[in-house]
């Protein structure tokens with residue numbers, strides 16, 4: 001079964017290919033010749049994931065899934081959430097600026113509880129219908145007082161998963177990929193697709 005993953009992020013592609021195995025051919029946006037920057041105009045992670053999956057399905061007629069991730073901090077009412085990539089309000093994906101803003105906003109607040117949440121939206125074309133399904137993966141933890149570690153990306157140096165003493169950026173990719181929000185959402189997607197294919 002061939003399915004488009006609406007991303008060009010090589011880490012995400014290899015993660016899902018490893019989990020799904022050879023039964024599924026997972027292709028990227030680049031592989032189908034989609035070079036546009038798909039706008040993420042939704043107000044929730046669910047909306048953004050669906051917008052991206054629908055964009056590919058409507059334009060290319062191919063089964064597709066898309067993901068969106070946010071860091072939700074309890075004391076900040078769930079922010080940065082759906083705005084995680086551009087929390088500092090100036091540039092997209094400037095992790096250093098985003099982390100500076102997060103530490104500034106939290107100050108010395110004792111409630112540092114946070115979670116990462118990933119939503120995956122799947123649009124699957126079968127012989128007689130279009131199946132639409134969403135999957136969610138999350139991991140709880142807390143925001144450290146200062147940045148710790150250098151591995152990973154985004155907010156990894158500030159996020160300490162529950163049950164651990166080190167940040168995602170200190171734990172490294174092997175441990176992170178076993179317990180992360182994205183790994184959990186991907187596992188659910190994989191179980192769903194495998195059961196459909198059996």
Ligand code: IMP
Nearest residue numbers: 067068069070084085093153154155156
């Ligand atoms: P995206 O939906 O995967 O593009 O993620 C949106 C933003 O959330 C990214 O720009 C990162 O700042 C942050 N983010 C997503 N996943 C992670 C993660 O696993 N660790 C740290 N930050 C992440």
